[in-house]
Amino acid sequence: MDIRQLEYFLAVVDHGSFNRAAAALYFSQPSLSQAIRALERDLGSDLFHRIGRRVVLTEAGTALIEPARATVRGLELARASVESVHGVRTGRVEIAAMPSQAVAPLTGMIRRFHQAHPGVSVTVRAAATPRDVTEMVRTGAAELGLLASLAPPPDTEVRAHSLPEQRFVLLAPPDGSFAPGTTVADRKELAGLRLIVGQQGTGMRRYVDDLIAEGVDVTFAVETEHRIAILPLVLAGLGLAVVTDAWRELARQAGVRVLDLEPRTSLRVTLVSRHGATTAAAKAFLRTALTEDPPCCKCCL
Structure with a gap:
């Protein structure tokens, strides 16, 4: 067994098939x-069930994922440690992020980091x-993670770095019944509305589920x-949609009305990192990510 075989194994796990993994690795499928x-053969056990073009992990394959990631990350850490002697000039940082937080604050974080x-690529x-975020960071699928939740993630699994909260807002079409501003x-003003909702486990879905639990009659137009x-x-x-204000600027640029919701309800935004050693590039990203943008003008002070 060598490190390259483990990298190939993880590529198949992450991409879900030999064909997609081979394409990502620029490697032939055979x-x-x-x-x-x-x-x-080295391990004496099948790692995948081959079902047509699909692959499904065997019990042995599932057991191999975490130690394989730890081994590959260990090698990356060793290389990065040597490279960091000359400063953080090259390398890569992998970040797992939820969709809304990938819009903001991640965009600003990446901008500051690249400056x-x-x-260093991201x-x-x-x-x-x-x-999903905490599991990807815990198992080594990503070094850092960005998430929003009602409560902070458990410190036993990842190291948490708190960021400013994001409040919920309502997105409405420009020709809808809600006036600008x-x-x-x-x-209860949301009663009777048709809503576009996200999947279970997300903050925006939890907000709508709480509405229903309170007796507010809404209809799921699109899930x-x-x-x-x-936005489209x-x-x-x-329909209308309840999202976090990470979407506020993009929504306004698209012509969608953004309405504040009261009483104010917010999600905790957290940047998470692995326990133990991290690469110099990941440490550098953490430093810049936790530094707030300076005010753009006097009115922001």
């Missing part, structure tokens, strides 16, 4: 299959729920896992 077969370390991996002063589809759906008049 050669990748051969490498995985060699790893399985300080232009030679890879953003999609995570749908807070649990309106504040929805009571949740989507694709957060990027929310609102603009098309298919």
